Amino acid sequence: MSFDTHETSAFRPHSSHWGVFTAAMRDGELVVRPHAGDSDPNAILQNFPTALRHRARIAQPMVRRGWLERGPGPDRARGRDDFVPMAWDAVLDLLGGELRRIRDSHGPGAVFGGSYGWASAGRFHHAQSQIHRFLNCAFGGYVASVNSYSSGAASVIVPHVLGEYEKLTKHNVTWDQVAQHSEVVLAFGGMALKNAMVAGGGISDHVERGAMRSARARGCEFILVGPLRSDLPEEAGAEWIANIPGTDTALMLALVHTLVSEGLHDRAFLERFTTGWPVFEHYLLGTTDGQPKNAAWAAPITGVAAEAIRALARRLHGRRVLVTVAHALQRAEHGEQPVWMGAVLAAALGQVGLPGGGYGYALGAIGYYGRRANAVPGPTLSQGRNRHGNYIPVARIADMLLNPGTTYRYNGQTRTYPDIRLVYWAGGNPFHHHQDLNRLRQAFAQVDTLVVHEQAWTATARHADIVLPATMTLEREDIGYSSHDPLMVAMHRIAPPYAEARDDYDIFAGLSRxxxxxxxxxxxxxxxxxxxHLYARTQQGLRDLGLPAPAFEEFWEAGRLRLPQAADDGGPWRAFREDPDSNPLPTASGRIEVFCATIAGFNEASCPGHPAWLPPIEVPGPGASLHLVANQPATRLHSQLDFGAHSLASKRRGREVAAMHPQDAAERGINDGDIIRLYNLRGACLAAVRLTTDIRPGVVQLATGAWYDPADPHEDRPLCVHGNPNVVTRDAGTSALAQGCTGQLTVVEVERFTGNLPPIRAFDPPA
Structure with a gap:
């Protein structure tokens, strides 16, 4: 395809996880315009223009010098070595030979197929689909990962106690219902717009802000429970209950205790729609352990006054209440508990299944939650069948690489970590998602070979042995589709590939050959x-409904196709409420499991048979006196395009910005705008500080996603000069049930940095 000035100057449709848009090359510069139909477009789109040809892009295939000279094998030089450029044919021959060696000597069970990340809104050039298809269809299988860093605990416990996870999050309470019916939205962890601004497959209209504005204008009360006031937008006009991080389960228990002790709970609902309430009630009232979980008990744990807890419980009685629990709450030690307890609180109020009421787990966490589903299937690339079948929970990759052959507990099973010789990563950046990055560096040093497809020199690419430059979404054609957005987009190619970058599909086709x-x-x-081929699936779905089904060429020329959507009928929860016998939940009992015999039978002390307050191991103390909230960033998706102009504009002095209460800053001699050092026994990082009263005292907040930038990569615990909080977060599972990520919360100490300020090299190509 030609890319002359005339051809690329016209604006063409495209899509991303941040929104639908059009783009064009004008005088050698990329210009991006949000979709005209988007009522609240996402400014993250403006990372594209400067990222497209940034110096951080990878220009040609590269091989780590130590691997090239000494051959495959464990090597602490990963992340410390320089690279040798290589021609495509030569590097594919080299990698093909290494894949054959691993397959023939160790079998598919020695390969971990890592592809955790938001690769592309396009359904064909989705790196996760491409690498899994290659390993399944062309290699013979691989060790996979299950669940996600975002919802690892919730996705395991929800099927046991509530039913299908996807149905709970995607086919439940919608934003339209909130706008029209909710009287109280009790949001544990909030519903920050920065999270809802992104959606897998793309999003054509960001409706969350408008829905909250409409609900508030109608009289709906929004109540935010969490340490950060910004976790609900101004349009919600929210009342803020600033509890101690990680104590939401204790607060929920006290709310339910007040409802029960004052006879305000819905006994009829609990009897008809739940199982195990009497067992839980014994715990709640303290008959099993001598400690009632009342407001007086919860007050010192949560930092919320006992009378405020009791008053809140009374306000909820008799009203259309929607209880929401953010993903953030379960990204912490014992993260299963707030997810489960939120459902029990909603059940005690008797609102489950009503329009705008009940339990909206993770509403606002992703852009396609709280929306109507499409009525026709989308263009999805088959990944084939993994004939090997082994897997690990995704957040346990360092454990797997450091401890091959050891056993661990997961979802009632005792499993064994495989002996991985080759890690193949395409799409994603574990040096963003994973915790305790110094430990992760040690883990990656154990394998024979680490292969990475990347667009830019992330820390993951810098730790690889073979680095293959991949195209950015703007440099290829695709179809943008989300299961809960009505606009399917013909993603036209906007710019030619950068330097020698190739599509993942072309790379895997060459290796398959x-x-x-x-x-x-x-x-x-x-x-x-x-x-x-993939478009034909959607085309047939339209025909089956008797609707116009344009040919692919018509769709491609038009640039967009609006799809029909299913009714906003409340999904399985509404049907369950209307007739629980005919529409049981897919749990062991067919009901909401307040007490779950299955989980109790696992005999896991870290996750008992009913929701419970389990104190965390890490708490503030000498040497680490502050809670650190390591949440999602607002100016990029995770770590994607951190070098884009919109992301860079949010930094101070080139570093990520941490929020801190003036009281905590004054105690440490810190002023607004200072560079601070956050540290604990695991590591340390630098950040600029912003002082604000919109954060609870005793808490510091630093978003994830700043590219890991060690001051001296040759050290075992180098200082990250750029502000990546995952150098200090704890790499441990939520519990033996789910083994989810606990990266949201940790404890640190903070001090003003007084030394010579190290330069930032995160976006400079390696030697």
Missing amino acids: RLGTEEAFTEGRTAREWLH
Whole structure:
């Protein structure tokens, strides 16, 4: 395809996880315009123009010098070594030979297929689909990962106690219902717009702000429970209850205790729609352990006054209440408990299944939650079948690499970590998602070979042995589709590939050819022919409904296709409420499991058979006296395009910004705008500080996503000069049930940095 000035100067449709848009190349510069139909467009789109040709992009295939000279094997030089450029044919021959060696000597069970991240809104060039298809169809299988860093605890416990996770989050209470019916929205952890501004597959209209504004104008009360006032937008006009981080379960228990002790709970609902309430009630009232979980008990744990807790419980009685629990709450030690307890609170209020009421777990966490589903299927690339079948919980990758052959507990099973020799990563940056990055560096040093497809020199790419430059979404054609957005987008190519970058599909096709399995991977199709093939699924769905089904060429020329959507009928929760016998939940009892015999039978002390307050191991104390909230950033998605102009504009003196209460700052001699050092026994990082009263005293907040930038990569515990909080977060599972990520909360000490300020090299290519 030609890319002359005339061809690329016209604005063409495209999509991203941050929103639908059009773009064009004008005088050698990329210009991006949000979709005209988006009522609240996402400014993250403006990271694209400066990122497209940034110096951080990877220009050609590279091989780590130590791996090239000494061959495969464990090597502490990863992340410390320099790189040697190599031609595409030569590097694919080299990698093909290494894949054959691993397969023939150790089998598919020695390969971990890492692809955790938001790769592309396009459904074909989705790196996760591409690498899994390659490993399944062209290699013979691999060790996979299950669940996510975002919802690892919730996705395991919800099926046991509430039913299908996807249904709970995607086919439940919608934003339209909130705007029209909710009288109280009790949001534990809030519903920050920065989270809802992104959605897998793209999003054409960001409706959350408008829905909260409409609900508030109608008289709905929003109550935010959490340490950060900004976790609900100004439009919600929220009342702020600033509890101690990680204590939401104790607060919920005290609310339910007040409801029960004052006879305000819905006994009829609990009897008909739940199972195990009497067992839980014994715990709640203290008959099993001698400690009633009342407001007086919860007050010193939560930092919320006992009378305020009792008053809040009374306000909830008899009103259309929606209880929401953010993903953030379960990204912490014992993260299963607030998810479960939030459902029990909603059940005690008797609102589950009513329009705008009940339990909206993670509403606001992702852009496609709280929306109507599409009524026709989307263009999805088959990943094939993994014939090997082994897996780990995604947040346990360092444990796996450091402890092969050891056992661990997961979801009632005793499993064994495999012996991984090769890690193949395409799409995602574990040096963003994972915790205790110094430990992760040690883990990656254990494998024979680390292969990475990347667009830019992330820390993951810098730790790789073989680095293959991949195209950015603007440099390829695709189809943008989300299961809960009505606009399907023909994603036109806007710019030519950067330097020698190739599509993941082309890279895997070349490797498949060298393994003798090209037909199994490509099925004889080019990338454009795959788009035709995948579009046919949606086209047939439209025909089945008797609706116009334009040919692919018509769709591509038009640039967009509006799809029909299903009714806003409350999903399985509404049906369950209307007739629980005919529409049981997919739990062991068919009911909401307040006490779960299955979980109790696992005999895990870290996750008992009913929701409970389990004190955390890490609490503020000498040497680490502050809670650190390591939440999601507002100016990028995770770590994606951290070098883009919009992301860079949010930094101070080139570093990520931490929020701190003036009281805590004064005690440490810290002024607004200072560079501070956050540290604990695991590591340390620098950040600029912003003082604000919109954060609870005793808490410091530092968003994730700043690219890991060690002052001296040769040290075992180097200082990150850029502000990545995951150098101090704890790499441990939420519990033996889910083994989810606990990266949201940790404890640190903070001091004013007085030394020579190290330069930031995160976006400079390595030697």
